[in-house]
Amino acid sequence: MSCLFLFHLHKTVKITDLNGLEQILSIGQAELFTFIFENQEIKNIKTVMAVKGKISVNTENIFPIIKKFLYSDHDIFLRELVANAEDASQKLQKLASMGEFNGELGDLNVKISIDKEAGTLTISDRGLGMTAEEVEKYINQVAFSGATEFVEKFKDEDTSNIIGKFGLGFYSAFMVSDKVEIVTKSYKEGSQAVKWSCDGSIEFEITDAERAERGSDIILYVNEDSKEFLEDHRISEILNKYCKFMPIPVIFGTETETIKEGEGDDAKEEKIEKEKVINNTAPLWTKDPKELSDEDYRNFYKELYPYGEEPLFWIHLNVDYPFNLTGILYFPKIKNDITQHQNKVQLYSRQVFITDEVKDILPEFLGLMHGVIDSPDIPLNVSRSYLQSDANVKKISNYITRKVADKLNSLFNSDREGFEAKWESIGLFVKYGMMSDEKFFDKAKKFCLYKNMDDKLFTFDEYKAKIEAEQVDKDGNHVFLYTTNPGQQHTYIESAKRKGYDVLKFDSMIDNHFVSNVEQKLEKVQLKRVDADTVEKLVEKEISMESLLSEDDQNKVVEIFKKALGNDNMDLQVQALPAEEMPVSIVLPEFMRRMKEMAEMQGGGGMFGMGDMPGSKNIVINANNPMVERILKSEDETAQNTLARHAYDLAQLSQGLLTGAELSAFIARDLEIMNK
Numbered sequence: 001m002s003c004l005f006l007f008h009l010h011k012t013v014k015i016t017d018l019n020g021l022e023q024i025l026s027i028g029q030a031e032l033f034t035f036i037f038e039n040q041e042i043k044n045i046k047t048v049m050a051v052k053g054k055i056s057v058n059t060e061n062i063f064p065i066i067k068k069f070l071y072s073d074h075d076i077f078l079r080e081l082v083a084n085a086e087d088a089s090q091k092l093q094k095l096a097s098m099g100e101f102n103g104e105l106g107d108l109n110v111k112i113s114i115d116k117e118a119g120t121l122t123i124s125d126r127g128l129g130m131t132a133e134e135v136e137k138y139i140n141q142v143a144f145s146g147a148t149e150f151v152e153k154f155k156d157e158d159t160s161n162i163i164g165k166f167g168l169g170f171y172s173a174f175m176v177s178d179k180v181e182i183v184t185k186s187y188k189e190g191s192q193a194v195k196w197s198c199d200g201s202i203e204f205e206i207t208d209a210e211r212a213e214r215g216s217d218i219i220l221y222v223n224e225d226s227k228e229f230l231e232d233h234r235i236s237e238i239l240n241k242y243c244k245f246m247p248i249p250v251i252f253g254t255e256t257e258t259i260k261e262g263e264g265d266d267a268k269e270e271k272i273e274k275e276k277v278i279n280n281t282a283p284l285w286t287k288d289p290k291e292l293s294d295e296d297y298r299n300f301y302k303e304l305y306p307y308g309e310e311p312l313f314w315i316h317l318n319v320d321y322p323f324n325l326t327g328i329l330y331f332p333k334i335k336n337d338i339t340q341h342q343n344k345v346q347l348y349s350r351q352v353f354i355t356d357e358v359k360d361i362l363p364e365f366l367g368l369m370h371g372v373i374d375s376p377d378i379p380l381n382v383s384r385s386y387l388q389s390d391a392n393v394k395k396i397s398n399y400i401t402r403k404v405a406d407k408l409n410s411l412f413n414s415d416r417e418g419f420e421a422k423w424e425s426i427g428l429f430v431k432y433g434m435m436s437d438e439k440f441f442d443k444a445k446k447f448c449l450y451k452n453m454d455d456k457l458f459t460f461d462e463y464k465a466k467i468e469a470e471q472v473d474k475d476g477n478h479v480f481l482y483t484t485n486p487g488q489q490h491t492y493i494e495s496a497k498r499k500g501y502d503v504l505k506f507d508s509m510i511d512n513h514f515v516s517n518v519e520q521k522l523e524k525v526q527l528k529r530v531d532a533d534t535v536e537k538l539v540e541k542e543i544s545m546e547s548l549l550s551e552d553d554q555n556k557v558v559e560i561f562k563k564a565l566g567n568d569n570m571d572l573q574v575q576a577l578p579a580e581e582m583p584v585s586i587v588l589p590e591f592m593r594r595m596k597e598m599a600e601m602q603g604g605g606g607m608f609g610m611g612d613m614p615g616s617k618n619i620v621i622n623a624n625n626p627m628v629e630r631i632l633k634s635e636d637e638t639a640q641n642t643l644a645r646h647a648y649d650l651a652q653l654s655q656g657l658l659t660g661a662e663l664s665a666f667i668a669r670d671l672e673i674m675n676k
């Protein structure tokens with residue numbers, strides 16, 4: 001202000017002080033002043049053909065820093081410039097709708113053109129345009145200070161994290177250009193077209209220019225390192241990534257259209273070249289769900305993922321309070337390899353693509369969904385850690401989680417059969433969600449399904465009721481028995497079934513984690529793999545089975561087995577089990593097995609080779625099996641040893657533990673027994 005005051009006194013303005021000049025021009029007092037530029041007096045600023053100046057006197061040169069971004073997401077410069085052109089077009093539309101612009105709107109569009117010879121890439125629009133004063137204000141001041149702020153804030157950060165998320169604005173053009181020109185003419189009546197030009201130093205030039213129609217051309221003189229941006233395919237690729245759903249048509253290149261004329265023999269086909277619009281200006285998420293059919297949603301999915309399989313279902317999101325968000329989330333057919341499904345949700349801000357890395361915005365399990373989220377309320381200009389704790393982002397993420405749970409719940413309630421048919425894909429997602437989000441857990445508990453060996457699906461409550469009669473232990477716990485591998489655990493499953501127990505299938509890759517997670521959250525429910533104990537102990541009851549062997553005989557049996565197996569330190573137990581159960585079984589106690597699996601998952605076998613730890617594998621001899629009695633009573637020591645060894649190997653076999661030399665010996669022994 002003091003500076004301007006000085007100018008007023010002397011009635012002289014030096015054209016290095018653009019703020020002062022701007023204020024004088026805006027109050028329409030230019031005639032009262034003498035303007036000095038490079039020590040020469042300029043009579044009337046309004047008739048000056050060329051104004052030269054400095055973008056800002058006090059700012060260090062930001063251009064080298066902008067250029068440094070070249071090595072990260074440099075293609076965003078085009079998004080920024082096309083988005084500006086779209087903005088300028090939409091603003092004019094708005095003015096027209098408010099009656100503040102009465103001229104001919106015509107077809108608003110944004111055109112991208114390449115001139116290889118001149119080495120230029122041009123973005124043209126038919127929007128608002130700018131007067132000289134506006135160029136001065138918006139380009140030299142607003143945009144420049146925005147860019148300076150951006151550079152200041154992020155110059156020491158890893159730019160690959162941020163630049164794709166939000167733009168540096170107009171000045172990102174300098175990432176790929178030696179020189180940038182703006183030729184623009186305002187929509188305001190009687191406006192003079194102007195040309196702004198800047199060669200990447202902090203000096204710019206504004207001159208009068210020729211331009212018949214309102215709007216702006218942004219002309220980039222593409223630099224030596226960025227020649228790729230003069231290639232059609234590269235520009236197509238970038239437009240397709242960032243501008244595919246922008247609201248005003250974006251034209252790039254041409255396409256051939258075949259026009260049919262006449263009927264029958266007179267039919268003629270004519271091929272014409274026409275401008276190619278690369279975007280869908282009214283993507284599905286911007287429309288009213290009431291007006292859309294399933295077919296529309298499926299087609300849009302194809303537009304997003306041309307090679308994807310049909311989605312299972314979708315959710316149309318639409319909120320305007322307390323934050324603004326629209327979008328469509330699709331539920332894909334999820335295969336076991338969930339990594340294939342990550343990073344498929346695209347984030348837009350007012351139809352401008354921002355990123356497909358949404359992991360800071362959506363809870364991880366929702367990242368398995370596909371589709372689009374569009375929200376201007378997601379703050380894009382902040383660092384990742386801040387984003388996660390941002391209140392709006394939290395609200396958005398809670399809202400989406402709730403919507404997804406509600407949708408699943410309504411599908412479950414309205415079409416249980418259809419829901420069950422999709423369960424294989426949905427299940428993985430639901431379990432993932434239940435494990436990672438408490439609120440989702442509470443909702444999903446009602447529709448999470450458990451599949452048993454007969455391939456029937458039950459909710460948690462239904463299943464509890466189903467097993468009520470047989471599978472409640474002496475402490476009142478409902479014991480859910482499960483198998484992780486029906487083929488391998490077949491013997492154990494059969495034992496459980498003989499006992500009248502039901503067995504669940506937990507054979508997807510997520511089930512391992514799900515089992516312990518769900519158990520912690522459910523009261524009075526225990527989950528046990530079928531081979532976690534002998535069938536008599538899987539569900540512990542008050543009354544246990546009676547043993548046919550006296551205590552003395554039991555000790556003798558143990559000694560016989562130790563000898564036959566050549567291992568004195570073996571931990572052998574004798575238990576009374578039904579006669580038809582195996583003579584020997586190997587069980588893997590639930591807790592120890594889970595520990596081992598966890599250790600393996602975290603890499604290697606953990607601190608102690610858990611496989612060999614005492615208690616990780618129990619060998620149980622069935623006191624009531626006739627073969628055990630035969631072994632005990634056998635008078636021929638060799639035959640006794642052979643039988644005991646064989647009974648043990650059968651146990652190993654049913655647990656999938658019989659391999660190598662032991663397996664060969666078992667086969668040889670078996671043949672010998674059969675040949676006797």
Ligand SMILES: Nc1ncnc2c1ncn2[C@@H]1O[C@H](COP(=O)(O)OP(=O)(O)OP(=O)(O)O)[C@@H](O)[C@H]1O
Pocket residue numbers: 080084085088125127128129130138139142143144146167168169170171216
């Ligand atoms: N094609 C254009 N037509 C009319 N005005 C434009 C055009 N391009 C830029 N401008 C003006 O220049 C200003 C600065 O542009 P810039 O891209 O740097 O920032 P922004 O678009 O306001 O914000 P940001 O890009 O950071 O979201 C715009 O706000 C607009 O007023």
